[in-house]
Amino acid sequence: MTLSHFSAVLLFSLFTSIVFGITQRAEPKKMIRFAALCFAMFVVGTVAASWAMWLIKP
């Protein structure tokens, strides 16, 4: 099995966000909102870190 780096990020973010949403909030609506927030933060954070590494490369 092969995955692109970005699809690996998406899968990692998806599964991790689901578990965080279920375990860190008590109500279903808040679970969904927190999971969506985690997913967005994971993906945006990874892309931002990637661009930062590209900018500071020698």
Added chain:
Amino acid sequence: MTTKVQAPEATNSKTGSSDAATPSVSPALALVAGWLVPGAGHLLLGKWIRAALLMVSIVGMFAIGIALAGKVYTPNTGEPLDMLGFAGDLGSGLLYFLARLLGWGQAPVLVAVADYGTKFIVVAGLLNIVAAVDAHSLASGRKQS
């Protein structure tokens, strides 16, 4: 001096779930079941949607890690980082023992994607521990719903 203590409501009006319908399960049993089989702790508590989502997420992450040729850590290698990786992998419960039994994840990691696989396997174990502790909190009443 008296203290007013509000009795817990029998029915949660926001979620529509009934506390009376929640099976009484020992917190220790929920913790151990949740560790051994991802989502089993929540399943014992009658929260089958959460159980299914947790199982799909954790087993999916573990399976993708194996499919990417990630490494499954073994104890007693003497390397501190390997010991941490082993602790993370062990969080997957029976999945870890199944992987060891079938010899999955024993090939050397040679490409970046396989290193991603190693991280997927470790994080699946850590997430399973979080889920098992959540099941324990639900069973003990520390988490309301």
